[in-house]
Structures are given as C-alpha cells and as structure tokens.
Amino acid sequence: MAELQTHSAHAVPMNLLEAVNRALARAMAEDDSVVLLGEDIGTNGGVFRATEGLKQQFGCRRVMDTPLAENLIAGLAVGMASQGLKPVAEIQFMGFIYAALEQILSHAARLRNRTRGRLSCPLVIRAPYGGGIHAPEHHSESTEALFAHIPGLRVVMPSSPARAHGLLLAAIQCPDPVIFLEPKRLYRLKRLPVVADGDPLPLDTCFTLRTGDDLTLISWGAAIHETLGAADQLAADGINAEVIDVACLNPLDRDTLVASVSRTGRAVIVHEAPGHGGMGAEIAATLANQALLHLRAPVERVTGYDCPMPYFQLEQHYLPDEERIVAAAKRTLAY
Incomplete structure (x- = not known):
C-alpha cells in the first residue's frame, strides 16, 4: 500500500498532461531504448x-508519427518490444483502441507465457479515457474492465499529476505490457x-489518499475527484x-482494500464505467470473500449507467457526482 504523498521542496506545479509529457521526456533521456509512436504525436x-x-528534442527516429491504424500501432509496438525496445504507443482515444485488441490480447499479453519466459513485452499503450469534456461518440469510453480481465496485462489509471508522472515512469520500466489510461x-x-x-x-498497489475510520471510499481515475469532494462533504x-x-486495476492490490474495509466495516465503490461487469463488482466480490465478517452493511457501488456514454447534454447526469456518493455513504452508515 502506498500512503499519503508528501510535498517536496523540489516539487514543480504541473497539471496531469504536463506530468505525462515530463515523464515521457525523462524516460527517453534516461534510456535510449524508449521510443514513442502514434497518430500525430510527433509534429x-x-x-x-x-x-x-518531444520530436524536436529526441528526433523522428524516436518519436514517430503513424498512419491512422490502431492495429498497426499495437502490432509495431509488440514487435519493437520483442526486439529490445521499450515502445510507448498512443491511441488517440480509448474508443479507438478496439481495433488493436487482437495485437494486445493475443500477442502482447501472451508473449511471456508463449515463449516460456524467453521473451517479454515491455510496452506501454497510452490512451485518454472517460467522459466529461463534451466529446462526441467513441471519445468518452471507460472500458477498463475489458483489459483488466486479461491475464498478462497491467492496467493503470492515474488520478493526479504526481501519480501520472510516477506511474508512467514505472510502467515504461515494467517488463510486461501496460495499458495506461489517462483521465x-x-x-x-x-x-x-x-x-x-x-x-x-x-x-x-493502491494509494491511501485520506485516512478515516467510519467507512472506506474506493475509486480510481477521474472519479477520484468527486470521491474526495464527497469525503469533504461527509467530514x-x-x-x-x-x-x-x-490506481492499478490489474493486478489488484486486494490486501490494502480488505485491510481498510475490515477496519471501517463499510465500503462504497465509485467508478464512471457502467456498473454491470465493472471492476467495482470484482472489488465487491473480493470484500465479500475476504472481509465478510467485518462488514456492517452491504457494499455500495456508485457507477455510470448501463448504457453508452450519452452526448454532452446528459453527460454530467451519467457521471457519478458527489451527491450520489454521499447518499450511498449515508445508506451504509444507516444500515
């Protein structure tokens, strides 16, 4: 478990996008095998x-523009990774990643197992995900559970600039493929x-952002913002x-989650992906299996609805908000 982060005298204010850029630049400066590829990422x-x-800093041999072909991007990344490079591939939006599933699921995730450890696949696939920016169709998906279901893939979702920077550095160093979803x-x-x-x-590992004794709020990605706001309202x-x-949906740090809920006795899980078949259900099953005798109330889930992300007129209604989280928390406390 990673505890609350402290601020350093050497810290620099950044937003999450700047933190991603800075992490990529640092990884490339420290390791010549790190290369970037994707649609329009260079010029x-x-x-x-x-x-x-980054193209101006490291050149076109290390920051490569590709055709509009996600399957090609993922396939190139797998080939590069198998031959000693550390590719970081960008998919413009998570809604465009499905064309790359064949390469990711059938090859990247299985390469270590297929070669009995002779080859690994140290690649990162970055993709912006989630709603909240009034984007059109195919631009607002949160289908992280699809990738978390696949053995051999790590699925990482930062929720702050500091965690985006630190987790992306770790993902690039990881010997196995990482799906890095940026809210x-x-x-x-x-x-x-x-x-x-x-x-x-x-x-x-999970990150404990705030300590408390009355209940546990569990979330990841962009929904952390509303979850922390709900914690303030409850306080x-x-x-x-x-x-x-x-933060990391696969492998899942079950020990931290079980330890927290065993102590508080109540849990509310928050994510913007649809509830049916989501990661919240997997976490709830873990708590039922490993913390049942400590639970004082049923586990609550606050999620997106079981429908495609709507257009911007209804987007905010779809996304979990502080009021829904607070209401769920109070239901567990009143049980």
Whole structure:
C-alpha cells in the first residue's frame, strides 16, 4: 500500500498532461531504448499535446508519427518490444483502441507465457479515457474492465499529476505490457506539486489518499475527484471517510482494500464505467470473500449507467457526482 504523498521542496506545479509529457521526456533521456509512436504525436504533439516538443528534442527516429491504424500501432509496438525496445504507443482515444485488441490480447499479453519466459513485452499503450469534456461518440469510453480481465496485462489509471508522472515512469520500466489510461477531464483541471526527479511510484498497489475510520471510499481515475469532494462533504457532517485510489486495476492490490474495509466495516465503490461487469463488482466480490465478517452493511457501488456514454447534454447526469456518493455513504452508515 502506498500512503499519503508528501510535498517536496523540489516539487514543480504541473497539471496531469504536463506530468505525462515530463515523464515521457525523462524516460527517453534516461534510456535510449524508449521510443514513442502514434497518430500525430510527433509534429503536432498529439491530439491533447501530451507529446508536444518531444520530436524536436529526441528526433523522428524516436518519436514517430503513424498512419491512422490502431492495429498497426499495437502490432509495431509488440514487435519493437520483442526486439529490445521499450515502445510507448498512443491511441488517440480509448474508443479507438478496439481495433488493436487482437495485437494486445493475443500477442502482447501472451508473449511471456508463449515463449516460456524467453521473451517479454515491455510496452506501454497510452490512451485518454472517460467522459466529461463534451466529446462526441467513441471519445468518452471507460472500458477498463475489458483489459483488466486479461491475464498478462497491467492496467493503470492515474488520478493526479504526481501519480501520472510516477506511474508512467514505472510502467515504461515494467517488463510486461501496460495499458495506461489517462483521465482526460483531469488533464488540465489543476496544477499540483510533482517531484520531476523523484523515484517512480510502485505499480500493483493502491494509494491511501485520506485516512478515516467510519467507512472506506474506493475509486480510481477521474472519479477520484468527486470521491474526495464527497469525503469533504461527509467530514462536514462529522463522518471520517478513508479514500483509496486503486490506481492499478490489474493486478489488484486486494490486501490494502480488505485491510481498510475490515477496519471501517463499510465500503462504497465509485467508478464512471457502467456498473454491470465493472471492476467495482470484482472489488465487491473480493470484500465479500475476504472481509465478510467485518462488514456492517452491504457494499455500495456508485457507477455510470448501463448504457453508452450519452452526448454532452446528459453527460454530467451519467457521471457519478458527489451527491450520489454521499447518499450511498449515508445508506451504509444507516444500515
């Protein structure tokens, strides 16, 4: 478990997008085998400008524009990774990643197993995900459970600039493939301190953002923002909520989640993906299996609805908000 992060005198204010850019630049400066590829990432710096300036700094042999072909991008990344490079591939939006599933699921995730450990697949596939920016269809998906279901893939979702920076550094160093999902509505939300020369953050672990004894709020990605806001509202009513950022959905740090809920006795899981078949259900099953005798109330889930993300007129209604989270928390406390 990673505990609350402290601010450093050497920290620099960055938003999440700047933190991603800084992590990529640092990884490339420290390791010549790190290369970037994706649609418009070179000359234009990417659709969100996450790679802005990197082609000028490292050259076109290490920051490569590709055709509009996600299957090609993923296939190139697998080939590069098998031959000693550390590719970081960008998919413009998570809604475009499905064309790459054949390469990701059938090859990247299985390469270590298929070769009995002779080859690994140290690649990162970055994709902006989630709603909240009034995007059209295919631009607002949160289908992280699809990838978390696949053995051999790590699925990482940062929720702050510091965690985006530290987790991306760790993902690039990881010997196995990592799906790195960046919550685009947090890209430019606020600037927070980031230690640009600090150590990578640990993968495969949760981060405890706030301690409390009355209940546990569990979330990840962009929904952490509303979850922390709900914790503030609850605190104003004298309710101390522990807030856990799952951060890595596969492998899942079950020990931290079970330990927290065993102590508080109540849990609310928050995510913007649809509830049916979501990661919240997997976490709830874990708590039922390993913390049942400590639970004082049923586990609550606050999620998106079981329908495609609507257009911007209904987008905010679809996304979990502080009021829904607070209401779920109070139901567990009243049980």
